[in-house]
Amino acid sequence: MNKNADRYLIELGEIVYRHDMQNVVGITMAHRHFKIKEGEQLVEEIKQYSSEIKPLTNVSDDGVIPFTWKLSRGKNGDLLWFPLEFVQVDTVSEDSINNELILRDSYDFLNEFSNTLVELGMEDVFGLCIVHREFNVLQNEILVETLEEKSRTLFFNVKSKSELTDTTLIPTFWCFDKKGNMLEAEAWKHCIGH
Numbered sequence: 344m345n346k347n348a349d350r351y352l353i354e355l356g357e358i359v360y361r362h363d364m365q366n367v368v369g370i371t372m373a374h375r376h377f378k379i380k381e382g383e384q385l386v387e388e389i390k391q392y393s394s395e396i397k398p399l400t401n402v403s404d405d406g407v408i409p410f411t412w413k414l415s416r417g418k419n420g421d422l423l424w425f426p427l428e429f430v431q432v433d434t435v436s437e438d439s440i441n442n443e444l445i446l447r448d449s450y451d452f453l454n455e456f457s458n459t460l461v462e463l464g465m466e467d468v469f470g471l472c473i474v475h476r477e478f479n480v481l482q483n484e485i486l487v488e489t490l491e492e493k494s495r496t497l498f499f500n501v502k503s504k505s506e507l508t509d510t511t512l513i514p515t516f517w518c519f520d521k522k523g524n525m526l527e528a529e530a531w532k533h534c535i536g537h
């Protein structure tokens with residue numbers, strides 16, 4: 344990752360915080376594990392203690408909401424937030440569904456965030472993701488993403504940190520919290536290996 348990325352992450356987190364969006368949205372590191380084909384959408388299904396993301400076709404708009412977006416230029420050169428990942432709406436909480444609605448209407452936040460992302464040249468590195476914490480992660484635990492290449496499926500599981508001491512974990516989603524005056528980027532999802 345870009346050597347300034349940590350500093351930029353905090354700068355972007357300050358924008359999240361200033362607009363009081365820290366319980367609504369976090370920042371993702373844009374990364375890809377496999378190619379998706381024309382007509383496929385990445386869809387997450389949240390289960391009781393885990394979740395899965397896989398490419399699906401013929402996804403009904405009523406059944407899913409977007410939860411991850413990347414800033415890209417549209418055909419006429421305008422900056423647009425393109426949805427990258429969707430979640431099955433019947434597997435998420437009311438709060439998560441509301442977060443998507445709040446984000447969609449937060450024009451001032453989205454403008455400032457987009458402009459800053461472009462000024463920093465980080466639009467291909469960081470994206471936005473709504474906060475959807477459907478399962479509890481305790482202090483000594485961590486939410487880990489693993490890939491099953493054959494089925495092009497990503498699995499998210501809560502694991503004990505002590506199980507993972509020999510594993511390289513890459514943070515891929517950060518939420519923001521303020522302890523005193525210091526803004527902290529709390530890594531909420533981690534990916535194993537890239």
Ligand SMILES: [Zn+2]
Nearest residue numbers: 374488515534
């Ligand atoms: Zn990953």
